[in-house]
Amino acid sequence: MRSSSFSPIFHPLSHSLLLAGFGLSLLPHVAWAQSPASPATSTPAVTPTDLGQVEIRSSRNNDTEARRESSAAKIVIGREEIEKQGDATLGEVLKRLPGVTVQGAPGRGGAIRMRGLGGGYTQILLDGERMPPGFSVDSLTPEQVEKIEIMRAPTAETGARAIAGTINIVLREGQKANPDDLKITRSHERGEGSTMLNWVHNLKTEPLLGTMTLSLMDQYRVDESTSLISSEPGEDRIRFNESVGRRQGLHANARLQWKGEQGRALTLTPFVVYSEYQSPGQVQIRQTEGSGLSDSSQTLNKSRYAMARLNGQWAQRLSADDRLEVRFGLGQSQYDFRLNQTGAADVLLFNGFETQNFVDRSGSLSGKWTRAMDNGHQIVSGLELEGVRRVEEANAAVDEDGGDIKARTFRWAAYAQDEFKINANWSAYAGLRYESILTEGTDDKGLKSNTSSVMTPLLHALWKPDPAKRDQVRMSLTRSYKTPTLYNLVARPVPSRETNSPTRPDRVGNPDLRPEMASGIDVAFERYLAGGGVLSANVFHRQISDLIRYTVAEQSNPYWAPGQNRWVSSPVNLGDATTQGIELEAKFRLDQMLASALPIDIRSNLSLFSSRVKQVPGPDNRLDQQPGMTANLGADYRVRSIPLTVGGNLNWNPDYDTRRSEQQWAYQGTKRVLDLYGQWRFSAATALRLTVSNLTARDYLTSSSYIGNGVSETSTNTSPSWRNVQLRLEMKI
DSSP: OOOOOSOTTSTTHHHHHHHHHHHHHHHHHHHHHHSOOOOGGGOOOOOOOOOOOOOOOOHHHHHHHHHHHOSSOOEEEOHHHHTTSOOSSHHHHHTTSTTEEEOSSTTSOOOEEETTOOTTSEEEEETTEEOOTTOOGGGSOGGGEEEEEEESSOBTTTBSOOSSEEEEEEEOOOOTTSOOEEEEEEEEETTEEEEEEEEEEEOOOSSEEEEEEEEEEEEEEEEEEEEEEEEESSOOEEEEEEEEEEEEEEEEEEEEEEEOSTTOEEEEEEEEEEEEEEEEEEEEEEESSTTOOEEEEEEEEEEEEEEEEEEEEEEEEOSSSEEEEEEEEEEEEEEEEEEEEESOOSSSBOOEEEEEEEEEEEEEEEEEEEEEOTTSOEEEEEEEEEEEEEEEEEOOSSOTTTTOEEEEEEEEEEEEEEEEEOSSSEEEEEEEEEEEEEEEEEETTEEEEEEEEEEEEEEEEEEOSSTTSSEEEEEEEEEEEEOOOHHHHHOOOBOOSBSOBTTBOEEOOOTTOOOEEEEEEEEEEEEEOTTSOEEEEEEEEEEEEEEEEEEEEEEEOSSSSTTSEEEEEEEEEEEEEEEEEEEEEEEEEHHHHOTTSOOOEEEEEEEEEEEEETTSOSSSOOOTTOOSEEEEEEEEEEETTTTEEEEEEEEEEOOEEEEOSSSEEEEEOOEEEEEEEEEEESSSSEEEEEEEESTTOOOEEEEEEEEETTEEEEEEEEEOOOOEEEEEEEEEO
């Protein structure tokens, strides 16, 4: 089912990655040969000096200390833990972190969530800035990331659009003394092979420091699903989908930093992404009773995404106590999509095509002033401006211009915060943020506009019962919110690709949506172990108003068949909701607890969630996509007698039902993913890693139901998942 009609830009990528890796490995040696060598006689004699006591800390300990000293609750995951498992995507790293869930089938990655909440509740930042339009976190590779910061409660500086929390992804920082990293990976899943190359180059020139990262991929992946649709009135039918997708991509980013006198520093972070995807497949559908009608079609899904962005930061110390930072960002992204469905008899399936092409242009500018006061207060204030313009062309299966949209968003925010130490036992943080967002779009139905403004007070406190010990308690009172997205407000109308029904509805936007508001409280206990581990328990509660949820109703749809009723899914402000939970985490070395045990690193977390939407009758009237719990248990062990490190992780989310409205239900099956790895180190510079992801592969079950108004329909979907075996050569050059 593979197709050879891809753009020649990448052809033949899968056969050239090894050659590219060999060429990249020679670059540092060429640069070294061209640099002037210092004469041996120029090295003066060195007199031994007594340095006193020297303390050496691993990067893991430094990350733990950064977490411990922060007034606002923060979890810091550094390079050591990011690269521990040998993951292929950043989503695989994130799924093991406390309170984080990943949507989609096991082992396939997907949208990142915190505290089990749905889309839009988790704020994702890249180097402290909001993600570029259309960019997916899961497309990043772990090699591109220096550290991950998880903030469970919002702050004025990072933004309050974070009801569930914030994940800040910091890209790689250059280390002059470090060698380059080169990793070449070959993986197999259900008979399809994929290749990936990652190269990290550290600049070794003065006064410009930094790092450059390049990732190339050529990935094949099989997708299958079976859906059983039971209808009353109507006839039951079964649908089978199969496709083989090929994704070819290039990611390149850099962090370049120049440092001058008096605290001056300029940092530039260019970022380029290009990917192509093609997935030929087939669809078969038949009625299981009655007339026994059947239909089939061929599908071809093609898309292309390109993004270029430049972020910059200028920092300057104005005085001994004052520091100014100015940030800017400019970028453009383009997405082209086309889906063809052909060969159908127009009985149960429809022939046709769907297209979407958009260009997003975005820009941002912000300034931050920090002042350290004599009385221990540190005051930070700032102003942010951001704008995005989208021009979209699409067919809406109505007429050639029926899906065309021109839209823009403009956001500005001002904030101030004060972080201060009250005494040896107490430190506190107080912040206030105001944010205003304008979204408007024009389509063939006219201008749609939405404006929202939010004021959010924020308060955090840190209490150390005994400053000489390593126990502490965190408390947060916050106001946060979730704004409607551009897609929620001015989404192009999309018809169902099958016979219109409650589980196969048309989709439209709603320009009258209001932002969701949430008041929250967080309380956490943390114990930091002497050997670098941590034990923590965090309790949270959120009160949400104006909840946004997609609901299905039968109505007259002005886009298709005017005057004729169709089933339509659109977002509405449904009402109020509450959510709460407890998050437990334990990271330690086993011999810290049991003196006779092996030095095995243990990573474990358990999160329990519950929620209730007040306007929806129970039971199971929970928030969308929130499981009752999520758990991880991981371990790593370095064998002392041979250069072998082994480890693994078990990720588990139990199944759950969600009642989405009085007539709608949804079900999501159990996800249980076991990943194992082994790394054999040939030398300090070379290692070979074998990783088996989703070892106990199992089917992934989901379903949706509509029961009411004289109609009953349930669609149950079964998607198999497969084991992925990955072999990676890791070199420092």
